[in-house]
Amino acid sequence: MKFMDLKDLGFPNEIINCVEHDLGKDIDFDACSFKGSNGYILFGEHNIQKKRIAIKFYYYGEDYHDEVRLLNQIKSPNLLTIMHARTIENGYAYFITEEVIGGDLDSFLGHNRIGLKSAVSITKGILNGVIELHKDTNRLLHRDLKPANILLDSNQNPLIADFGSLKRIPEDQKYVTGSKHAALYRPPESHLDEYSFCSDVYQIGLVFYQLLGGYLSYNEEDYLTNSQRKEYFKLPGDFEKSKYIDQILKSLSERGKLTQMKSLPYFVNKPIQRIISKATNPDPDRRYSSASEFRLKLHELG
Template sequence: MIHGVLNGLTELHTDKISILHRDLKPKNILVYNETKQPLISDFGSVKQFDIAVGCVSGSKTTLVYTPRESFIDNKYTKQSDIYQVGVSMFQILGGYFPGAYYDWLNEKEKKKFLTVVGGYEQSIFLEKVIQRLVTKNMLLNLESIPKYIDKKIVKVIQRATNPKLNVRYANTGEFMNDLFKIQKRLTNWSESDDIFYATKFNGDEYRVVENKKGFFIEKKGGDWRRKVGFSDSIEPLFEQLNRN
């Protein structure tokens, strides 16, 4: 899905079209039921940019997807679109991402919010909290991503959403190249009834289950057979199956 979005974004960013989307998020990604092909939608916030300048004014269309440079410098670039794809990737993979702005507040901020009178004043308070989280690089808690997600994928998200532009992907090509290199040997995961299923790039199938002795890995042959000993924690088994 992310590859497809980046392909579309590459086309928008070409010198011929020179368009910045400025509102990329999961709700603006449509997916064909049959082919699973993603489509970028909702072009209400797009702006065409001057190739020589490379940026437009910042957009706060959806606050929690707004990159740091829009808050700090009121500018939006190709890298800002890349940031929004990174945030979307984090959300799609199950990272903590509440729908209501209020849920981003810590306990102290929630108590203070309740003392704020007036809808407009409350919205300003929420905007300041979100802006602080973004500018201090505290919005995304990478530890909240499910533990079976490969750490290489987490590093891609970390780079795509980095507040420092000299660290963030410079263009969609860099982003796609990293994903492609990882995806070739990636373990695919699914979960059903508290059992985690892993399919390796070579087709081997495993699952991580738990009994009274702890967590363990089973490999599928004619039936499921235990592959290794027991573990008190599930994370090392995820790491083991994610290794190439």
């Protein structure tokens, strides 16, 4: 991949410099992706290790955090293994992982129907990975759980990826700030900067709902009423439109109106709907307080 191509693709100079002068010596890059919510992904073959790898570049800005380095020490069959991570110039950083052949859950959902058993199995796997992050010795919050950030290996085993929003919650604190990415998956309390363990549970609840076939449009204009649409199109620019959509989605999530149980297939019975409702309850105190409690309910389904 020629480095000038990266410039044409809109990659920042910091990343181009890193690829050209550092990573490019050991890695033959041949593909890229913009599916990650807050970064750039390059794929290639590592010349020395002789394996396919993926490099996720992201901008952490002033919010430098050591969490990705901590993640390097965590091993779980449901967490994408970080092979290497470091910062580069001007607030950018990257981490290197193996390339996962199955692609992400978003693409999979776009091309496949997932039955009840697979949906439950995949969600159990996601919860296993999150439980490892939340473990008392780690206390890491993912903050950006959504289908695009979950990869599937060849056995449909889910691997949680994209750790650019990872944040450690100190022992003496109950909350951290919410991530600013993916407005659709932001739990209501994150707007108050009260993001906690059960906030990750909310996001997994939405993923479970989607896996079962629940309607959750990625076209943000679909969430507007007719009068809201008129207001929206009067707005002067993309920034104002984006802020307006954020407010609409915030209101819908606060009222528990993002999920539509009627959009679920017939085989999603009341007990399963209750699990979805509890996991995505707008009130964090009425949600599963931990990923392991959510996991228990899925285990009881059999």
